[in-house]
Amino acid sequence: MALSRFRNHVLAVLVVGLACSALRAQDLNDQLEQAMKDAVRKVSPSVVQIVTQGGADLVVPSPKGPVFRKALGPTTGLIVGSDGYVISSAFNFINNPTNILVQVPGHAEPFIAKKVATDRSKMLTLLKIEQNQLPVPVMAPLKEIHEGQWAIALGRTLDAKRDAPPSISVGIISALGRIWGKAIQTDAKISPVNYGGPIIDIQGRVQGILVPASPQGQDETAGFEWYDSGIGFAIPYEDVLAVVPKLKLGKDLKKGVLGVRLKSDDIYSTKVEIGDVSRDTTAAKAGIKAGDVIIELEGHPVERMAQVMHILGRKYEGDKVSLKYKRGANVIELKDVELIGALQGYTHPFLGILPMRDDPRAGVEVRFVYPKSPADKAGIKAGDRILKFGVGKDLKTFAGPKQARDEFFDFLNTQSPGSEIQLEVARKEGKTDALTVTLDSMTEDIGVPEKLPEKSTLEKARDPLEVTKKKPEVDKIAKIDTGLLKRTTATGEHKYWVWVPDNYNPNVSHALVVWLHPPGKKEVKDVEDFTDTWTDFCEDQHIIMVGPTTDNENGWAPGQAEFVLEAVRDTLNRYTIDKQRVVAHGMGIGGQMALFLGFNHRDIFKGVATTGAIVSNPRENVNNQRLAFFLAGGELDPLVKNISESKTKLIDLKYPVVFRQFAERGREYFTTAQLRELVRWIDSLDKQ
Secondary structure, eight states, rough: HHHHHHHHHHHHHHHHHHHHHHHHHHHHHHHHHHHHHHHHHHHGEEEEEEEEEOOEEEOOOTSSOOOEEEESSEEEEEETTTTTTEEEGGGGGOOOOSEEEEOOOEEEEEEEEEEEEETTTEEEEEEEOSOOOOOOOOOOOOOOOOOOEEEEEOOSSSSSTTTTTOOOEEEEEOOOOOOTTTEEEOOOOOGGGGGGOEOOOOTSSSEEEEOOOOTTTTTTTTGGGGGGTTOOOEEEEEHHHHHHHHHHHTTTTTTOOOOOSSSSOOOTOOOOOOOOTTSSSSSHHOOTTOOOOOEEEEEOOOHHHHHHHHHHHTTTTEEEEEEEETTTEEEEEEEEOOOOOOOOOOEEEEEEEEOSOOSSSEEEEEEEEEETTTHHHHTOOOOOOOOEEEEEEEEEEOSSSGGHHHHHHHHHHSOTTTTTEEEEEOTTTTEEEEEEEOEEEEEEEOOOOOOOSOOOOOSOOOOOHHHTOOOOHOOOOOOOOOOOEEEEESSOOOOOEEOTTTOOOSSOOEEEEEEOOOOOOSHHHHHHHHHHHHHHHHHTTTTEEEEEEETTTOOOGGGGGGHHHHHHHHHHHOOOOEEEEEEEEEETTHHHHHHHHHOOOOOOOOOOOEOOOOOSOOOBBTTTBEEEEEEEEEEEEEOOOOOOOHHHHHHHOOOOOOEEETTOOOOOOOOOHHHHHHHHHHHHOOOO
């Protein structure tokens, strides 16, 4: 009996305890919910809605495919000055809108805003509206932000006129110092509607401004494809407020760089060895040279380029840094090295010749000489053969006939426009001359030759001895099917087609054109019509075409690049392809995808040909990976002005560019006459 009473007493205590715990948990939950509501209420009056009007059509990647649109709103901004200054993500203005409207909570009508300046490092844009006495939120100091803290993301998706509350997504601070030291990471739900809005803490203080961001990219859209993925980024509000006074001056802020390029593209494993130094930079003036190895930056030892990028991530053009580098056994220290805003575009040198292809003999035979080029001025003529090359008195003989053209490419890539090279040239008449040639620049002024010699190859791409060995892969090439061939990737998940001309000869190196179709253009009839347009050109000029297809009705997205590359690599392995003439080609969204592939996979692509597509944020030109552009647009295409501006952007970065504006045409494909010039451009991509 006593035991029973004791047991009942214990049970009663447990029940009361559990009930109290439940009440305490409910009470804590209620308190947390109320605290979040109070925090949002504090900041809400400062969170504005931004609507953009007009501007260019743009392709923006997303998890479900690309978004093709003129306006990207409504989006979000945050008041940072009581006198009318608003900060937002630069992503919201990538299409250069003609009008920007800012709706401030509690005001009946939106305000017209003007862009003041953009922070090109953190991708933030400062706006100004004509209004005073606006509420400015409180800042959460960066030193008080820690992993695991609450992070509440706000956006203005609802009607701001009626003072509706902002949209809310709750998460935590998951990491600090991300994106090379510039950003806070959160798992709160981040979408384009709250880019430019704040994340706040439980006290109602602003922790940061939400932006798309990626460690692999630097432009306004970098990281956009991650939205709603549980990975979001915000620029610390303390850092934002630190640059607002500079932005108010009306000049864009640029990321600070040293003005050097690494020898290797591997930023995580290899040492920080300098490949080359941009001219007229502080680094060059300080004596840094190719081959030097940076071992310390701002007092921190560095062994990989990723560490350098992390240290420089928060610095701007004009900032000064200290560093140490190693040259041989010597360690050299530098102080006050001023960072530049961007690397000067690398200009490829130009001799002015087209080489004969598939040549089994020693040296490089000249197929064509560009008028008024350095080669022309030096008296080099078609039919001459370059036997030796070098700088100064030491001339080098080509290592082997099959590598001669590419070996000469590699040599020229080590030179600069204006430098002198020495050549030993065997004339077609029989004599041999020693020539000194001053190299020119590979610029848009070169243009496309009006006529090229029909014979472009000596048809000796493969060693005849290989054929007699009867290797399985050689037999496979020898028995290759021609015409329109349907294929799938190794997993069977993606489809693509290949068009091989009927006169395909494996002893001839072919150009490869990768066609990225516009939205919806993937039916059999569409493919057949397209290849019919190219048939004669492919047969006459030795061109193979590859057509990856996407099932997305909206077209292409960067996330599909890997499957496109798989199709391209498979084609490269099956056929005799000239790797100096692999071209990404597309119209509209397909053209945008072609541009993406060209900039991001230039180890494969040497040319990009588009119509009706624009360049928003081109990557820099580099010395050992040539890339050329053929941009076209109809004068009736609303994008034609932007296409013309794309040409200017590329020229500023020293890319060779051809731009064609077609009269009385809109967003249409090339006519036969226009294609003829494009094909000559492809035929001349291996110019030297």
